[in-house]
Amino acid sequence: MKGVGTDIGTIHFIGIGGIGMSGIAEVMHNLGYDVQGSDVAEGYVVEGLRAKGIRVMIGH
Numbered sequence: 609m610k611g612v613g614t615d616i617g618t619i620h621f622i623g624i625g626g627i628g629m630s631g632i633a634e635v636m637h638n639l640g641y642d643v644q645g646s647d648v649a650e651g652y653v654v655e656g657l658r659a660k661g662i663r664v665m666i667g668h
Contacts, residue, residue, distance in 0.1 A: 625653045629647070634657065634660065644664070
């Protein structure tokens with residue numbers, strides 16, 4: 609994200625376990641942003657995000 613510093617605080621994604629949101633969250637995390645999110649259920653995508661160090665809470 610050009611022009612947006614990584615010091616903007618935590619970015620929270622609702623529905624982070626979905627294929628679209630998880631991809632965006634992973635890119636933002638890789639760019640150095642503090643990323644977290646929530647989803648309604650556990651799953652392989654959520655597990656993968658957690659393995660990368662992204663905080664995921666279950667429940668909206």
